[in-house]
Amino acid sequence: xxxxxxxxxxxxxxxxxxxxxxxxxxxxxxxxxxxxxxxxxxxxxxxxxxxxxxxxxxxxxxxxxxxxxxxxxxxxxxxxxxxxxxxxxxxxxxxxxxxxxxxxxxxxxxxxxxxxxxxxxxxxxxxxxxxxxxxxxx
Numbered sequence: 001x002x003x004x005x006x007x008x009x010x011x012x013x014x015x016x017x018x019x020x021x022x023x024x025x026x027x028x029x030x031x032x033x034x035x036x037x038x039x040x041x042x043x044x045x046x047x048x049x050x051x052x053x054x055x056x057x058x059x060x061x062x063x064x065x066x067x068x069x070x071x072x073x074x075x076x077x078x079x080x081x082x083x084x085x086x087x088x089x090x091x092x093x094x095x096x097x098x099x100x101x102x103x104x105x106x107x108x109x110x111x112x113x114x115x116x117x118x119x120x121x122x123x124x125x126x127x128x129x130x131x132x133x134x135x136x137x138x
Contacts, residue, residue, distance in 0.1 A: 038137055043133055055068055075127065083118040090108065
């Protein structure tokens with residue numbers, strides 16, 4: 001075997017050896033972390049926030065998911081699963097947060113773990129409304 005063939009074989013073998021490690025790492029990699037020092041406002045008259053004008057509507061922004069639970073109640077929770085940081089989605093009909101990575105489910109009103117591997121509840125933030133302005137704070 002000449003030098004060129006040896007190098008090709010060595011690089012090919014090393015590349016193949018890295019695939020299992022990369023696959024395992026992709027599952028254990030932490031995505032997002034619950035934001036701290038949260039303090040932002042949302043104007044409900046702006047089209048970008050219009051989904052919150054409907055009960056059951058949700059909006060992900062600044063690492064937080066804001067949900068309109070009823071005509072006068074809003075909730076806000078971390079957008080990231082406490083298991084491995086995957087981005088959550090909100091199911092307005094079931095009133096739960098769902099993790100697409102490993103099937104974790106959280107309560108849409110308390111953030112408590114309902115099922116799956118998450119070790120703890122979601123971080124909850126305070127939401128206040130003044131006219132058409134929502135304020136979300138830690």
